[in-house]
Amino acid sequence: MKYIVKRAHQGDKWYAEGDTRDAREGEVAHLVARGVLEPVSGKAAKKAVEAPKNKAVTAPKNKAAPE
Numbered sequence: 001m002k003y004i005v006k007r008a009h010q011g012d013k014w015y016a017e018g019d020t021r022d023a024r025e026g027e028v029a030h031l032v033a034r035g036v037l038e039p040v041s042g043k044a045a046k047k048a049v050e051a052p053k054n055k056a057v058t059a060p061k062n063k064a065a066p067e
Helices: 025-033 043-049
Strands: 002-005 020-022 037-039
Touching: 002 025, 025 037
Parallel strands: none
Antiparallel strands: 002 020, 002 037
């Protein structure tokens, strides 16, 4: 079954937020219960295709420099 990674964690390899992971239900049930993984279905499948947005604050451009 496919799962979407909600929080970064290390399983058989390192999984970053937004990655998809294939695993058996019994092996990752504890991660699903804690909200680390979410099963892919309908709405979740659409989110898996979209790349996560970068919400980091960027430094403003220098106001004195001409554009």
